[in-house]
Amino acid sequence: MKPDPKDPLAVWADQALRQLPARRAPATLAPRVLAASARQKASAWHQRPWLDWPRHFQLLSLALFAGLVGAVVWFLAPHADAVSLANAKQSLAQTEGLRTVSIAVDVLSTLGSAMVMVLRSAHLWVIASACGAMAFLWCSCVGLGAACWRLAGDFR
Amino acid sequence: MRDPAQFESFVLAYQDMVFSTAVRLLGNDAEAEDVSQEVFVRAWKHWDDLSGSTTAGGWLKTVARNLCLNHLQRYRARWKMFSDLAREDDDGEARELDFAAPETLDQALLTRDQRELLEATLPKLPKDQRVALVLYHFEDMDYADIATHLGVSLGKVKTDIFRAREALRKKLQPSRDSVGV
Structure with a gap:
């Protein structure tokens, strides 16, 4: 951007900064880049992130995924009435290997019910105070993190 | 291939x-x-x-x-x-510029020492000032583009760039005097 010629400080700064030569890249940069590109070249397409897959594999995988979701929906739709939390819990409990999961579901639903009861019976100021305390603790954590970050930056 | x-x-x-x-x-x-x-x-x-x-x-x-x-x-x-809370002098939001820029400044070429001093001073500028200054002078972006890219007000960008230029000028002033530029 060309500075305003009526602003001597801007013109001076522009002239001074444009005299700076390009900084030399560290000697390690080129070997790092070449190693990274060689690694990338050596890796098979399925080992790369999905966004880097060849276009036809991306389309194929999308079609497969859509087909899978469609099949699941088509299969479950007629049985939608039978699928409920109670039935799920019962069927889980009947399966020996999944008993732990059933217990976890019980514990979570009990905790949820307790939370709803507390929220219904507590006064508004209690809930507000609890939210305030949580916000304060969250801010303290972030503030402490920011202070550590700045200190670490100063020591670097 | x-x-x-x-x-x-x-x-x-x-x-x-x-x-x-x-x-x-x-x-x-x-x-x-x-x-x-x-x-x-x-x-x-x-x-x-x-x-x-x-x-x-x-x-x-x-x-x-x-x-x-x-x-x-x-x-x-x-x-x-937290950065905004900590930096009291950095409240450039919506503040319009009304700085008295120096009347004249020497347009001479910098010596090698001055260029090194300038290069060493750039990283020491506060981050907001450095980024705005570099985008303006090295990346050829105008104030409005910089404000949009950084998500800050136009006033803050102008303030930051002015302060950065001032800091550079102050840093170089003694050496410019000493070599009689």
Whole structure:
């Protein structure tokens, strides 16, 4: 951007900064880049992130995924009435290997019910105070993190 | 077919330009090297389009700038609230400029020592000032573009750039006096 010629400080700064030569890249940069590109070249397409897959594999995988979701929906739709939390819990409990999961579901639903009861019976100021305390603790954590970050930056 | 030797020549030809962009924006050599590596890895991904292109340099510069701004933004968003609270003199929001710029400033060429001093001063500027200054003078962006890219007000950008120029001028003033420029 060309500075305003009526602003001597801007013109001076522009002239001074444009005299700076390009900084030399560290000697390690080129070997790092070449190693990274060689690694990338050596890796098979399925080992790369999905966004880097060849276009036809991306389309194929999308079609497969859509087909899978469609099949699941088509299969479950007629049985939608039978699928409920109670039935799920019962069927889980009947399966020996999944008993732990059933217990976890019980514990979570009990905790949820307790939370709803507390929220219904507590006064508004209690809930507000609890939210305030949580916000304060969250801010303290972030503030402490920011202070550590700045200190670490100063020591670097 | 991708030719690694051709890519190596490409990296060697452009590495100083990419690294300069990154280090001036980030103010940190190690982070600038990481970002520069990422820029070239992306270039390798788009090598079929970039090899032989006359706009490859511009593409690299734009990607380097955007990656640096993303890098700065990532930390800026995380610590913004506390940084803003801590920096009382940095309230450039909606403040219009009314600075008395010096009447005249010498337009002489800088000596080698002065250039080194200037280069050493840039990373020491506060981050907001440095980024705005570099985007204006090295990346040829106007105030409005910088404000949009950084997500700050136009007034803050102008204030930051003015303060950065002032800091550079003050830093160079004694040496300019001493050499009689």
